[in-house]
Amino acid sequence: MQITVNVNGADYAREVEARLLLIHFLRDDLGLTGSHWGCDTSNCGACVVWLDDVPVKSCTMLAAMADGHRVRTVEDLAVGGELDPVQQGFSECHGLQCGFCTPGMMMTARWLLDHNPDPAPEEIREALSGQVCRCTGYENIVRSVLWAAKHEAGQREAGA
Amino acid sequence: MRHGDGQMTGEGEAGGAYGPVRRKEDARFIRGQGNFTDDIRLPGMLHGAILRSPLAHARIASIDVTAAEAHPRVRAVITGQTLADRGLAWMPTLSQDVQAVLATDKVRFQGQEVAFVVAEDRYSARDALELISVDYEPLPPVIDARTALDPGAPVIRDDLAGKQDNHIFDWEAGDQVATDAVFAGADVVVAQDMLYPRSHPAPLETCGAVADFNKISGQLTIWTTSQAPHAHRTLYALVVGLPEHKIRIISPDVGGGFGNKVPIYPGYLCAVVGSMLTGSPVKWMEDRSENLMSTSFARDYHMHGEIAATRDGTILAVRATVLADHGAFNGSAQPSKFPAGFFHIFTGSYDLRAAHCQVTGVYTNKAPGGVAYSCSFRITEAVYLVERMVDILAGELGMDPAELRMKNLLRPEQFPYTCPTGWQYDSGNYPRALQVAMDIADYPELRREQASKRERGEHMGIGISFFTEGVGAGPRKHMDILGLGMADGADLRMHPTGKAVLSVSCQTQGQGHETTFAQIVAQELGLSPDDVDVVHGDTDRTPFGLGTYGSRSTPVSGAAAAVVARKVRERARIVASAMLEVAPDDLEWSGRRWQVRGDPEKARTITEIAMAAHGALELPEGVEGHLDAATVYNPPNLTHPFGAYICVTDVDPVTGQVQIRRFIAVDDCGVRINPMIVEGQVHGGLADGVGMALMQVIAFDADGNCLGGSFMDYLLPTSMECPSWELGATVTPSPHHPIGAKGVGESATVGSPPAIVNSVLDALRPFGVRHADMPLTPAAVWSAVQGHPYRSDLAIT
Numbered sequence: 001m002q003i004t005v006n007v008n009g010a011d012y013a014r015e016v017e018a019r020l021l022l023i024h025f026l027r028d029d030l031g032l033t034g035s036h037w038g039c040d041t042s043n044c045g046a047c048v049v050w051l052d053d054v055p056v057k058s059c060t061m062l063a064a065m066a067d068g069h070r071v072r073t074v075e076d077l078a079v080g081g082e083l084d085p086v087q088q089g090f091s092e093c094h095g096l097q098c099g100f101c102t103p104g105m106m107m108t109a110r111w112l113l114d115h116n117p118d119p120a121p122e123e124i125r126e127a128l129s130g131q132v133c134r135c136t137g138y139e140n141i142v143r144s145v146l147w148a149a150k151h152e153a154g155q156r157e158a159g160a
Numbered sequence: 161m162r163h164g165d166g167q168m169t170g171e172g173e174a175g176g177a178y179g180p181v182r183r184k185e186d187a188r189f190i191r192g193q194g195n196f197t198d199d200i201r202l203p204g205m206l207h208g209a210i211l212r213s214p215l216a217h218a219r220i221a222s223i224d225v226t227a228a229e230a231h232p233r234v235r236a237v238i239t240g241q242t243l244a245d246r247g248l249a250w251m252p253t254l255s256q257d258v259q260a261v262l263a264t265d266k267v268r269f270q271g272q273e274v275a276f277v278v279a280e281d282r283y284s285a286r287d288a289l290e291l292i293s294v295d296y297e298p299l300p301p302v303i304d305a306r307t308a309l310d311p312g313a314p315v316i317r318d319d320l321a322g323k324q325d326n327h328i329f330d331w332e333a334g335d336q337v338a339t340d341a342v343f344a345g346a347d348v349v350v351a352q353d354m355l356y357p358r359s360h361p362a363p364l365e366t367c368g369a370v371a372d373f374n375k376i377s378g379q380l381t382i383w384t385t386s387q388a389p390h391a392h393r394t395l396y397a398l399v400v401g402l403p404e405h406k407i408r409i410i411s412p413d414v415g416g417g418f419g420n421k422v423p424i425y426p427g428y429l430c431a432v433v434g435s436m437l438t439g440s441p442v443k444w445m446e447d448r449s450e451n452l453m454s455t456s457f458a459r460d461y462h463m464h465g466e467i468a469a470t471r472d473g474t475i476l477a478v479r480a481t482v483l484a485d486h487g488a489f490n491g492s493a494q495p496s497k498f499p500a501g502f503f504h505i506f507t508g509s510y511d512l513r514a515a516h517c518q519v520t521g522v523y524t525n526k527a528p529g530g531v532a533y534s535c536s537f538r539i540t541e542a543v544y545l546v547e548r549m550v551d552i553l554a555g556e557l558g559m560d561p562a563e564l565r566m567k568n569l570l571r572p573e574q575f576p577y578t579c580p581t582g583w584q585y586d587s588g589n590y591p592r593a594l595q596v597a598m599d600i601a602d603y604p605e606l607r608r609e610q611a612s613k614r615e616r617g618e619h620m621g622i623g624i625s626f627f628t629e630g631v632g633a634g635p636r637k638h639m640d641i642l643g644l645g646m647a648d649g650a651d652l653r654m655h656p657t658g659k660a661v662l663s664v665s666c667q668t669q670g671q672g673h674e675t676t677f678a679q680i681v682a683q684e685l686g687l688s689p690d691d692v693d694v695v696h697g698d699t700d701r702t703p704f705g706l707g708t709y710g711s712r713s714t715p716v717s718g719a720a721a722a723v724v725a726r727k728v729r730e731r732a733r734i735v736a737s738a739m740l741e742v743a744p745d746d747l748e749w750s751g752r753r754w755q756v757r758g759d760p761e762k763a764r765t766i767t768e769i770a771m772a773a774h775g776a777l778e779l780p781e782g783v784e785g786h787l788d789a790a791t792v793y794n795p796p797n798l799t800h801p802f803g804a805y806i807c808v809t810d811v812d813p814v815t816g817q818v819q820i821r822r823f824i825a826v827d828d829c830g831v832r833i834n835p836m837i838v839e840g841q842v843h844g845g846l847a848d849g850v851g852m853a854l855m856q857v858i859a860f861d862a863d864g865n866c867l868g869g870s871f872m873d874y875l876l877p878t879s880m881e882c883p884s885w886e887l888g889a890t891v892t893p894s895p896h897h898p899i900g901a902k903g904v905g906e907s908a909t910v911g912s913p914p915a916i917v918n919s920v921l922d923a924l925r926p927f928g929v930r931h932a933d934m935p936l937t938p939a940a941v942w943s944a945v946q947g948h949p950y951r952s953d954l955a956i957t
Contacts (some may be wrong), residue, residue, distance in 0.1 A: 011617050014511075017283065019283070020283075025193070027198075027199075028282075031201075032192075033192070033198075033199040034191070034192020034194075035192070035198075035432070036196070036198075036364070036365070036415070037198070038364045038365070038366075038448070039448040039870070039871045040447055040448050040449070041448070041870050041871050041872050043362060043870075043871035043876075044871060044876075045870065046364055055647070073192065074191070074192035075191070075192045077191075077192075078191060083190070083191075083581070085192070087190040090186065090190050091182055091186040091187075091190055092182065094182075094183065094184060094836050094837065094839075094840045096189055096190070096670075097416075097670030097671070097840055097844065098363070098364070098365070098413070098414065098415045098416045098669055098670030098793065099185065099188075099189030099190075099194045099413065099670065100194070100196065100363075100364040100365045100415030100416060101185075102189050102190060103192045106190065106899070116517070121629075121884065124879075125879035125880055126879075126880070127774075128878075128879045129878045129879050129880045130878075131878070132364065132366070132871070132876050132878060133847075134362065134363055134364050134416045134418070134847075134848075135416060135670045135840070135844045136337070136840060136843055136844055136847075137842075137843030137844045137845070137846050137847035137879075137884075137885060138847065138879040138882050139843045139881055139884060139885050140840060140843065141879070142879070142884070
């Protein structure tokens with residue numbers, strides 16, 4: 001079937017099988033390998049991308065369901081080569097080790113801060129609770145998101 | 161407030177290039193630019209998929225692949241017979257056994273590899289699996305290891321000539337007679353059966369490979385999820401029969417390993433054969449169920465422990481008998497002289513008179529493996545056993561478990577200490593580590609709080625564990641895998657402008673080697689870590705070595721990095737002496753440069769020397785130019801990290817729910833090169849402990865159906881189950897490691913499960929519960945409170 005998906009601001013028209021998963025469309029058809037496949041069952045969240053500004057698990061969505069919608073992936077986090085504060089926070093606070101869960105974690109963290117710019121650690125943990133990291137024990141991921149929140153608050157203050 | 165964060169107690173902190181520098185690796189990962197095996201795309205690449213057995217034990221009567229071969233997008237279908245025709249149906253395991261690549265005679269566990277389809281895309285390969293028809297004749301399976309040696313038990317490995325039972329090995333350590341004598345004269349003896357249940361490392365990236373065989377050159381290139389690229393190259397050479405110099409293993413970014421990516425799996429070999437048959441590169445990536453059901457599991461140790469002590473709480477001896485479930489093929493990955501791994505370090509951290517253990521390995525109709533999941537070659541099982549026994553003894557004696565441990569811990573002056581089963585612990589200050597942990601926790605206050613809560617009917621638990629590990633295998637004369645000695649190489653190339661490239665044999669899976677090892681070289685040569693690049697994961701670009709598992713990277717490859725940098729430094733000394741026109745002996749290393757003794761103004765940095773070494777400077781007779789050096793590091797002993805952990809839980813006996821309120825971890829891994837990375841390693845291991853203690857088990861039903869085959873059933877800890885970890889540190893350098901470092905990657909995975917279990921059982925003390933096996937799920941806790949503990953590993957009622 002023919003679909004057109006806006007991915008990271010560009011329209012992609014492709015002929016796909018109706019059963020093609022969104023994660024495979026992104027990775028195999030568009031070559032956007034930053035989003036990862038990890039479990040098949042919506043448990044791990046390595047595949048999290050945004051669909052029209054909401055985090056979704058792209059291993060449990062068909063590419064066809066994204067037809068006519070906007071998808072945002074980790075490759076779009078940095079704007080004009082400038083890292084998103086969430087990306088900076090993950091590096092500053094050692095919020096990643098093997099890096100496999102990181103893109104999905106960062107996409108959810110970005111969404112959280114867009115809706116709650118000053119989250120408590122418990123709120124960060126809850127927001128990320130549908131995603132799994134096998135390396136960090138979550139401690140430094142929480143600190144990374146707190147770092148980004150603080151950094152953005154500083155930026156807002158400087159801009160005000 | 162975070163208690164004890166960054167607290168460091170010990171013999172000085174290292175300066176210079178050491179410290180919590182941000183990781184070089186992060187730049188690519190935070191941009192989504194990592195390069196994992198499934199990200200590899202080659203022109204003309206085909207995709208493989210495996211047909212797996214639905215049965216745990218069955219004879220294969222026939223396989224019909226006609227319909228699959230007729231699928232328009234299928235390029236090849238491989239069966240055991242295809243492989244047998246090439247002598248590839250069986251491959252050696254890492255434990256001197258053989259494993260079926262694709263089953264020819266029988267299937268021996270649910271999920272075993274039966275056929276391999278190569279197709280033009282992933283979906284078609286899966287479609288074609290449905291078109292293969294296999295006629296199975298079911299056989300009775302052996303699921304419970306405790307029945308594997310029963311007379312009349314079905315013989316699983318009838319492929320082995322003359323095999324009449326399911327016995328693999330008997331192995332023992334320590335002095336049985338002396339130990340029995342101590343037990344016979346002891347005031348107090350307590351015994352306990354306990355199971356360390358089967359779990360799985362479950363790295364977030366599953367296992368896979370892209371194989372590309374070039375028929376013209378005979379070159380085989382394999383991109384794969386490997387923790388040990390060089391060992392894999394040798395293994396492929398032995399199995400496939402290709403000359404080793406024609407094989408190149410590239411392990412790109414690896415999305416977590418934890419021991420899961422040490423062995424070679426049938427899918428890798430099928431991808432190789434698929435590429436040979438089709439002339440195209442073939443990618444095979446397993447899915448999550450395949451990962452959990454067929455690749456290397458962990459633990460599955462059925463243990464009986466006994467501990468002997470005096471009435472006043474002096475621990476005298478320990479003994480243990482273990483039944484080890486190795487699954488259908490003995491594929492566990494450990495040094496070959498140690499079939500039970502390093503389990504005999506079960507004497508723990510205590511001053512004992514005697515110890516003896518006996519381990520029996522058996523086949524069952526389950527997936528092969530056993531040594532994985534950050535276990536430091538079975539030290540997880542050993543530490544769990546002794547730390548549970550010490551807690552049970554404390555209960556028997558009516559002593560506080562912290563007091564009992566403090567009374568019996570080895571004292572600093574006893575190091576180096578040889579334990580009753582023969583390990584020589586290199587260094588330690590155990591009472592200090594336990595005291596630091598108790599201080600962070602405010603242990604007396606916790607006990608007061610617990611007492612007052614008990615009066616109110618609330619159930620709070622305080623659990624302690626103290627662990628000693630032995631990590632960093634070899635020495636090579638004692639330790640090998642498949643005859644390959646456990647030593648690791650390092651090459652250091654110094655460019656004319658003073659920039660350096662270090663090549664190492666180990667392979668990062670998230671441990672940050674590109675950063676840490678650059679810091680080691682920088683520290684030794686007075687450079688910035690930014691001036692040092694680290695190459696790893698490509699057998700064509702790195703020297704031979706056995707790879708990353710058993711917490712061996714820093715103890716072995718980290719040592720190699722320091723030694724090779726010192727070789728470069730000594731070569732630089734000769735060149736500097738020519739530059740400064742003094743004798744080499746007149747130069748001293750300042751930490752940043754070679755300088756003339758008594759005249760430090762006259763000095764040259766490594767960067768200045770590097771340019772001169774590549775230039776026209778006249779060098780002394782017999783001195784080669786350039787500064788490059790190579791080394792092979794053969795560790796003289798293991799390093800022995802240790803730590804004291806305290807876990808505080810709140811347990812609801814009505815629902816069985818366990819909440820971890822606090823977890824204090826004090827680790828001593830010697831000198832910390834990058835404390836930020838060390839703490840990250842500890843954090844991750846602590847989360848593993850939460851999973852093992854409370855959530856994870858690979859269970860089976862009576863027919864051998866795997867009940868842990870997805871993340872819906874095999875539960876991993878999320879941010880909600882994990883508390884905010886409270887870390888502390890002490891520093892006791894290793895006396896034999898070049899920079900005093902010890903391994904740390906598995907410490908927390910080893911040390912945390914007993915702390916959590918001890919905590920839960922401490923909470924349940926009012927109910928008279930002495931022991932319950934992991935995982936302490938709500939159902940397990942509730943059953944224990946009801947007085948009906950059950951086996952979590954079997955769904956057999």
